[in-house]
Amino acid sequence: MTTIQPTDFRTLRRWVRRTQAEHRERGATAGNVYFAILFVAVVGGMVHRQLAVIFWPASPNASVLAGAALILAGVGGLFLALRRLGPLGLSRPAASWFLTAPVSRRKLLIPSLRLAAAGAAVAGALYSIAVVGHAADRPLPGSSGVLLPVVGALLGVVLLLAALAAQSRGAWGSRADNVAGLLLAAGLAGFVIDSAVAAPRATASWPAAAVAIVAAALALLVVPLLALAVTRLAGTPNDRILEAAKTAGTLMDSAFGVEPSFVIEMVERRYWANRRLRSRRLWGRLPVLTAQDLLLVLRRPRRLLWIAGAAALPALFEHAPAWVVALVVLLGGMIAGGVSTGNIRTDAGNPVMLRLLGLDSRTAITQRLWVPTLLSGLWYAAALSLLDALGDLPAGPWWALGLTLAPVGAVAAIRKARAGFVRNELLPLDTPMGSISPGPLLNSVIGPDLLLLGLPAMVEIAQGHPLSWMTVLVQAVVSVTGAQAYVSGSTAHDRVELTANR
């Protein structure tokens, strides 16, 4: 048997970089760096005031409860984001060529770990600055101001290490995801409760000594765990690394092509690939495609729970202008209706199954309209009832207005699902800020544009007058007429394909 000596990975990487550099134009790298710095400077100059409001408002504006909710949501959200990204991954070429090559696995993966640790630390530090800026009493003692972002950064690295352990030993990974999901949900619930009750503000500065002790304790925890992670790096299973490489590749494709459907498709594919299903009979009394949509929705109970919980989120905008609340409510119903539009997305992308089914596009869309209508209607009714109960809306039958909005959210969700790929072939628009491709912009408004059918409700919420049954009736007529017009205008009895008109 031939013994293959491991190749020095650093030499190999240097050779790859040198070869790549030889194929680039002279000065291309310097040009890229120059444009990146220019971009950051220009965007930073444009949005620095908004960034200040997000990270460090003029005075603290959140209660202790909101601060705690921010921390919970941040911990849960960052962990879930790290888990979705890998966190340990490779580029697709590296996964193809180096993962199977006789190179040191540890040396191959260390740059990825370094990058992930830096990203998690920066995210943790920035997030902690925002939490402190919104919730901590001022002035902060001198050392706390410096140490709190350090605590955030260390916490980010701890979360990364936990995600890393979950990646290499998958048995408890899904349980950790569940816990993180619960933390995120608890954080969001905390925000909603905070908007409903007058929770107290922080009155005392965080003691500098306690912050220093926490920072020291976290540092003592992080250093040995990081060393342990590096020594065990080579044991990370190949399939997990390949999965993370595919995720990174899809994200890059999606970013370069400005095509979010790549990511949506990947997430959906992975979800179903990890599920164990049992075939069941479709409900014979329902139209066949309605039964299929219902089955799809019932098979994702967790997503339903998230959507149900999200009905409370418009309450977070109680201090925003009323039209913002109205817009958030209308968009929320569209997202709720979109839970069941995966089948429409499939048919719009490739009509082969529709041809096998032999159904015309009008029958197909009519049958597929029922479940989104149900979901949107229930969501609108719940969201508006909750706003009403919290006293954020004037008196009136808001639940009824919510139900009349059902067709609006449903047709908007369906139109969005039929939007297809972003049209990147459109001529770019020249603006004072440079050229803008109109394709992504156009694609993002296909679907939400139909929310204009909810204009009567939007005006009612924005004006802040008590809601009358007449407005409910007007909205009901507009919703049903608009939905009918959409279906008859975008489908036909003599055509199978869904894409001719969306």
Place this chain on the structure above:
Amino acid sequence: MVVDKPAVDVSGLYVSYGSTPVLIDVSLHVAAGEGVCVTGENGIGKSTLLRCVSSLQRADRGRIRVFGTSPGSTPEFWRQVATTVEPPTWYPGLTVREHAELVCRAHGQDPEEAGVDGALEGFGLAGHADAIPPSLSSGQKQRLTLAITLLRPSSLLILDEPEQRLDPEARSSVAAMLSQYVANGGTLLMASHDDVFALASGARILTMQTLAASETAAS
């Protein structure tokens, strides 16, 4: 089922990809209730011909009639014609059996009476009834596509190399089913590289050369 007109009638068909002609003056006549298998080397235009007959590709020139009318994207056309010329994109969260049931129900068939379970058994998919189609191997996906295509009612089957990715046992089983389909009055138009499979399917073999009035570019 329409039997008084030819199932497929193609004459003077021209198709080219850019400057490369693929079909030159091709004619094809398939009577209703007949099986025809088009054979020929790779790149000679078999799939292109089937795609044109299925209305999935536009010809540069020529006349195509399917049961006396132009093929199109109407539901009436697709209720008569079932094809595997294009591989399907499977629905998310729907199992193998549920895909078969969905297609049956959409055509007004009772899944039990249509024989969904028997078809899955016959195509060796009974053990995968609860799997989602993307998790199947390419051969199993091919079997599922054929099973669904044969389960639903149709008057014309257009199949592009149905024997591909099937093991020998599955080949003879599929050939028997296609032969039964033709015996029951269905029309079969397929492309294949396997003459034995084609004959076992009850199909008359025609080479692409015989369909072209003049020689095709590939030959």
